[in-house]
Structure formats: C-alpha cells, structure tokens
Amino acid sequence: xxxxxxxxxxxxxxxxxxxxxxxxxxRFEEKCAELYQREKIRGFLHLYIGEEAIAVGVMxxxxxxxAIVATYREHGHALLRGVSADAIMxxxxxxxxxxxxxxxxxxxxxxxxxxxxxxxxIVAGGLPLAVGLALAEKMMGRDGVVxxxxxxxxxxxxxxxxxxxxxxxxxLPVLFICENNLYAMxxxxxxxxxxxxxxxKAAGYNVPAxxxxxxxxxxxxxxxxxxxxxxxxxxxxxLLECRTYRFRAHSMFDPQLxxxxxxxxxxxxxxxxxxxxxxxxxxxxxHDADIAxxxxxxxxxxxxxxAFAEAGQWEPEDMLTTEVYAEGAxx
Amino acid sequence: MSDVAQGAGLxxxxxxxxxxxxxxxxxADPRVFLMGEDVxxxxxxxxxxxxxxxxxxxxxxxxxxxxxxxxxxxxxGAALGGMHxxxxxxxxxxxxxxxxxxxxxxxxxxxMSGGQFNVPIVIxxxxxxxxxxxxxxxxxxEGWYAHIPGLKIVTPATIEDxxxxxxAALADPNPVLIFEHVMxxxxxxxxxxxxxxxxxxxxxxxxxxxxxTLITYGGTLFKTLDAAETLAKDGVDAEVxxxxxxxxxxxxTILASVxxxxxxxxxxxGWRSGSLSAEISARIMEGAFWDLDAPVGRVCxxxxxxxxxxxxxxxxxPQPATIVAxxxxxxxx
Numbered sequence: 001x002x003x004x005x006x007x008x009x010x011x012x013x014x015x016x017x018x019x020x021x022x023x024x025x026x027r028f029e030e031k032c033a034e035l036y037q038r039e040k041i042r043g044f045l046h047l048y049i050g051e052e053a054i055a056v057g058v059m060x061x062x063x064x065x066x067a068i069v070a071t072y073r074e075h076g077h078a079l080l081r082g083v084s085a086d087a088i089m090x091x092x093x094x095x096x097x098x099x100x101x102x103x104x105x106x107x108x109x110x111x112x113x114x115x116x117x118x119x120x121x122i123v124a125g126g127l128p129l130a131v132g133l134a135l136a137e138k139m140m141g142r143d144g145v146v147x148x149x150x151x152x153x154x155x156x157x158x159x160x161x162x163x164x165x166x167x168x169x170x171x172l173p174v175l176f177i178c179e180n181n182l183y184a185m186x187x188x189x190x191x192x193x194x195x196x197x198x199x200x201k202a203a204g205y206n207v208p209a210x211x212x213x214x215x216x217x218x219x220x221x222x223x224x225x226x227x228x229x230x231x232x233x234x235x236x237x238x239l240l241e242c243r244t245y246r247f248r249a250h251s252m253f254d255p256q257l258x259x260x261x262x263x264x265x266x267x268x269x270x271x272x273x274x275x276x277x278x279x280x281x282x283x284x285x286x287h288d289a290d291i292a293x294x295x296x297x298x299x300x301x302x303x304x305x306x307a308f309a310e311a312g313q314w315e316p317e318d319m320l321t322t323e324v325y326a327e328g329a330x331x
Numbered sequence: 332m333s334d335v336a337q338g339a340g341l342x343x344x345x346x347x348x349x350x351x352x353x354x355x356x357x358x359a360d361p362r363v364f365l366m367g368e369d370v371x372x373x374x375x376x377x378x379x380x381x382x383x384x385x386x387x388x389x390x391x392x393x394x395x396x397x398x399x400x401x402x403x404x405x406x407x408g409a410a411l412g413g414m415h416x417x418x419x420x421x422x423x424x425x426x427x428x429x430x431x432x433x434x435x436x437x438x439x440x441x442x443m444s445g446g447q448f449n450v451p452i453v454i455x456x457x458x459x460x461x462x463x464x465x466x467x468x469x470x471x472x473e474g475w476y477a478h479i480p481g482l483k484i485v486t487p488a489t490i491e492d493x494x495x496x497x498x499a500a501l502a503d504p505n506p507v508l509i510f511e512h513v514m515x516x517x518x519x520x521x522x523x524x525x526x527x528x529x530x531x532x533x534x535x536x537x538x539x540x541x542x543x544t545l546i547t548y549g550g551t552l553f554k555t556l557d558a559a560e561t562l563a564k565d566g567v568d569a570e571v572x573x574x575x576x577x578x579x580x581x582x583x584t585i586l587a588s589v590x591x592x593x594x595x596x597x598x599x600x601g602w603r604s605g606s607l608s609a610e611i612s613a614r615i616m617e618g619a620f621w622d623l624d625a626p627v628g629r630v631c632x633x634x635x636x637x638x639x640x641x642x643x644x645x646x647x648x649p650q651p652a653t654i655v656a657x658x659x660x661x662x663x664x
Binding site for chain 1: 362364390393395396398400401402403404405406407408409410411412413414416431432435436440441442443444445446447448449480481483502503504505
C-alpha cells in the first residue's frame with residue numbers, strides 16, 4: 001500500500017471502516033444487479049463494482065459542509081455520502097420514498113440533506129454545475145469544497161475543458177476526480193484520446209493534478225486529503241486521476257464485445273477489496289471474524305433496504321406534473 | 332422594492348431600462364450577480380451592462396471565457412448553491428452551445444430531484460433579426476425553448492417590461508429565460524409615472540379591438556401595432572395581444588379575445604414549421620373552434636436561413652404589410 005505523503009491515520013478502526021465502506025458499496029450493487037434481473041429495478045443500471053476504492057477514499061477527505069456532484073454511476077457515492085440505503089434502494093425501485101421521490105431512478109440520486117447534487121446522466125454535464133456550486137461557496141463566504149466525479153469519457157467533452165479553465169481562472173474550490181476506468185462505454189481510452197495521461201491535460205489550465213492508483217483505497221484517501229487541504233487553503237481547484245477498472249458491463253445492456261475476458265480477469269486480480277483485505281490481514285491483525293461481522297451488518301442493511309423499497313408506495317399519477325415548477329417566490 | 336418608481340416618468344431607452352433593472356437587482360440582493368461574455372470591461376455586446384463593472388466590481392460583474400456551456404452551467408450550479416445569478420448569453424445563437432445545461436440540467440433538476448432543488452437562475456439573451464447579421468446571428472429560437480417543461484420564457488417588448496420583468500424573473504424560484512429582441516435596444520420611450528412591478532404570468536392587450544385578434548410578442552409587437560393602425564384606417568378594428576410570456580402561455584387571454592373577435596392572426600418572427608405559432612393556433616382550435624369565423628392566420632419568417640442583404644432580410648421577416656394582408660384575409664377581404 002502506498003504510504004507516501006500519507007495523512008490518513010491507519011488505525012485499526014479506520015482501516016476497518018474503509019473496508020466496511022467498500023464492502024457496503026460492493027454488496028449493495030451486487031444486490032442491485034440481482035434485483036435488475038428480477039425486474040425490480042429497470043431503466044439503465046451502471047455498476048461501480050471494481051471502482052469502490054475511489055469513492056471510499058475521496059469521501060474520507062470530505063466534510064458535511066462540502067458538496068458532491070456525481071455521474072450516472074453514483075450509487076456508491078450516494079451511499080458513502082450518507083444517503084440511506086433505504087432511500088437509494090427505494091429510488092431504484094421508483095418508489096415515492098426514494099431519495100428523488102422515485103422520479104430519477106438509478107442515474108439521478110439527489111439528496112439536499114447531504115449536499116448530494118445528483119447523478120447526472122449526461123457525460124461531463126455535472127462539471128459546470130460543480131464550478132457553479134463552488135462559485136456560490138466562494139461568493140457566499142463559505143468554505144466548502146465541491147467534489148466532482150466523472151469518468152475518462154468526460155475528458156473528451158468540451159465541458160471538461162471549459163470547466164477546468166473557469167474553475168482555475170476564478171480559483172474555485174473544486175476537486176475534480178476522474179475515475180479513469182479506461183473505457184468510455186465501449187471505447188478504450190487510447191482509441192478516443194490523443195493524450196491518454198488524463199492528469200497531464202490539467203496542466204493546460206494550470207490546475208494542479210495527481211495520478212493515483214484507484215485500486216488502492218489508502219492511496220486515494222491520501223491524495224484526496226492532500227488535494228482537499230490545498231483547495232481549502234484557497235489554492236483553487238485540483239484534479240485527481242484515479243486509475244481503475246470496471247469489472248462489470250457498462251450497463252446491464254452491454255455484451256462487452258469491446259474487451260477480452262482475459263483483460264477483465266487480469267484486472268480482477270487487483271480487486272481493491274481483496275487487495276485491501278489481504279493487506280489488513282498481514283498488517284492490522286484483521287481476522288475472518290472481523291470481516292464476517294462487517295459482511296453480516298452489511299447484509300442486514302441491504303436486506304432492510306430491499307424490504308423498505310418493496311414496501312414503498314408508487315407516486316399517485318395525479319402527482320405527475322407536480323414539482324415541474326416551484327411555486328411562490330425564490331427562497 | 333423601495334426604488335421601484337425610480338426613473339418613472341423619465342425618457343429612457345429599452346437598453347437603459349434593462350440596465351436599471353439589473354442595477355436595482357444588484358443593489359437589492361447580494362445573492363444577485365451578472366456574468367457572461369463581455370458584460371464587464373466591454374460593457375455588454377449591446378451595451379446593456381455598460382458602467383456596471385465600475386459600480387459593482389468584478390466579483391459581481393463577471394466577464395467569462397467564451398465557454399457558454401461552462402458559464403451557463405456554472406450559473407445553474409451557483410443557483411443550486413444559493414445565489415441568484417443573471418447570466419447573459421450574448422445572443423440566442425450562442426445559447427445553442429449551452430443547450431445541454433439549459434435543457435438537461437436547469438429544466439430538469441427540480442422535478443428529477445423530487446422537488447428538493449430549485450434553480451433560481453435568470454438567463455438573458457438577445458434574439459431576432461433585422462441588423463443584417465446574416466444566418467448565424469439572426470435566429471429567433473425563443474419558441475423552441477418554450478417547448479421545454481421546467482423553463483419559463485419571457486419576452487419583454489416594451490420599456491416597462493424591460494424595466495420590471497427582471498425583478499419578477501429573479502423573484503421566481505424557477506429558471507427564467509429572458510429574450511430581448513435586438514431591434515428593441517435603441518427604442519426610446521417614457522416610463523409611466525405609475526410604472527411598477529409586473530406580472531410575468533399574463534399576456535397583455537396592447538390595443539383593444541373587436542374585429543380580429545393579432546397575437547404577437549417581442550420584436551414584432553410594434554410591427555403588429557403599426558399594422559393595426561393601418562387596419563384601423565381601412566375600418567378594421569384589430570385587438571393586439573402581447574404574449575409577454577411564451578411559457579407558460581396565457582391561453583385564457585388568447586381565447587377570451589378570439590371568442591370576442593372570432594378571428595385570429597399569429598405574428599411570430601420564428602419559423603412556421605413546428606413552431607410557437609403552430610402551438611397557439613392549435614390551442615385556439617382546441618379552445619375556441621366554434622367561435623371562429625375564419626381559419627387562424629399566421630405571419631412568420633420565411634423558411635430560410637436569414638440572409639445578409641437588407642432587402643432579402645426584410646423580405647424574410649414579418650412586416651406590417653404582410654400582417655395587414657393576413658388580418659384582412661380572415662375578414663374575407
């Protein structure tokens with residue numbers, strides 16, 4: 001494990017928490033895949049399996065006052081941010097008790113209470129929003145940081161370049177986190193980008209950037225803590241390129257014609273959870289019983305979330321057109 | 332709204348009225364700021380924001396890079412974060428570079444989040460033809476934006492609306508797009524002494540009449556009023572409706588007028604096919620068909636990219652003479 005420049009305090013308690021959070025996301029999404037097969041969840045479902053170390057690592061550096069902008073692959077981010085598994089699962093079911101009232105589904109998890117500004121289903125569409133949220137932080141004299149997650153596909157969009165430029169020009173507190181899983185849906189990075197070292201692109205906008213092993217939760221946490229500290233100190237935006245791999249298909253409709261099974265299997269030997277568990281066993285006296293306890297609690301949480309979603313209500317059709325417009329004066 | 336009447340009774344222009352509206356908003360609410368291309372040092376492409384940088388400083392009058400998607404999206408993000416941004420897009424033509432943000436984010440976030448987040452942003456832009464700026468600088472796409480649930484679309488055509496619609500738009504918790512026709516900026520006029528807050532949910536009858544209803548908005552309002560004067564000389568008493576708000580449409584005002592006059596002509600600088608004029612015509616069919624004495628008429632721009640030469644540009648746009656002819660056609664003359 002990377003311990004270079006490490007700020008995380010790797011107490012037994014903390015490392016078990018990192019493991020617990022990665023397992024929560026993994027098991028939650030495995031359940032989602034199962035529920036998709038059972039047609040409880042419909043629409044698009046994009047799984048984060050294989051990439052969990054990134055969101056878990058970055059979230060360690062964030063505080064309540066900070067804001068999150070995520071993509072359509074955001075179940076884990078919402079869960080880690082503190083949106084309840086119940087509300088997320090109900091949202092996936094399309095139930096009224098969902099965190100977006102069932103109207104958004106898998107790709108549009110929102111939660112005002114935790115400053116979770118969505119799942120955005122347009123690649124790179126969230127980056128300008130993050131810049132604006134950061135502008136509001138600055139203009140309103142608050143000191144929150146906006147964490148903006150996006151994939152490697154987003155860096156091909158103009159909004160990536162426009163947003164980095166604007167954020168640096170105005171020295172705004174945005175942490176851009178590129179979850180580089182090497183594929184923009186089915187297009188491998190080197191088939192779509194002339195420059196495949198994504199962090200290098202940030203230099204064109206004077207944005208400080210780091211590349212980090214996105215399969216190493218401690219390395220991600222350390223890099224995120226460094227970046228967030230620099231941003232909070234008024235240094236303007238920063239970019240983290242986290243190199244990772246998506247173990248599952250892009251969405252549930254993807255037959256994965258564009259990559260070899262051997263490549264997927266090769267990456268699975270770098271599974272961020274397995275790797276971290278092995279390391280914990282060697283270095284932190286973590287035993288099977290510790291892991292079993294985490295698994296048990298996680299299974300209970302997920303079971304409860306499914307029961308909650310099952311018991312949820314469908315929004316009455318006569319509510320269909322409510323909330324298209326807000327009533328009354330602007331707050 | 333302490334200084335609502337400030338400037339009332341004074342000679343002014345549409346441009347100056349708009350600037351005064353922005354000034355008033357900046358003074359009234361620290362959450363309000365203006366950003367866009369050349370709004371600061373240049374003073375605004377149409378000089379609307381001239382002098383505001385000196386008065387309010389670069390934090391609140393923000394020149395942006397030529398990144399429509401980023402700065403419109405940043406406006407939406409700032410609105411989510413608690414600010415009340417006024418974003419100026421130099422012209423509607425450039426707003427096409429920000430369509431993703433306007434349509435996929437501003438218009439959807441409230442409904443898609445189950446009502447958790449409002450987007451109280453105001454996006455202003457110049458629209459329309461008439462200055463020989465050719466095909467890429469002469470669009471009238473406000474009717475296109477009016478297709479989108481979640482947006483409000485307003486089109487100030489008078490000095491009074493230029494002066495007071497902004498405050499109403501900022502007070503609205505929803506994304507409001509303000510379309511300012513380029514031919515109106517130099518328009519001179521006087522604010523009535525009693526001018527004050529306006530309602531951006533209602534159309535207005537600018538000229539009462541009994542023989543035919545002429546329905547228009549924005550840059551074609553005064554052409555339509557000219558046409559009504561010509562019609563009056565020929566014994567035709569036209570009622571002129573200024574829609575003012577294109578979404579949500581004030582269908583009641585339209586239908587009430589048409590039920591009275593039994594004839595309607597829609598005047599719209601947008602193109603005819605799949606247009607706002609088509610929508611209004613359909614609503615009249617749905618709501619007042621049995622009251623009509625003639626088919627609904629339309630005067631729209633010719634279905635061509637707007638050409639550069641003056642005579643061809645004028646030929647492409649609705650003109651008083653074509654409006655008069657369309658109105659007379661509904662009377663069988």
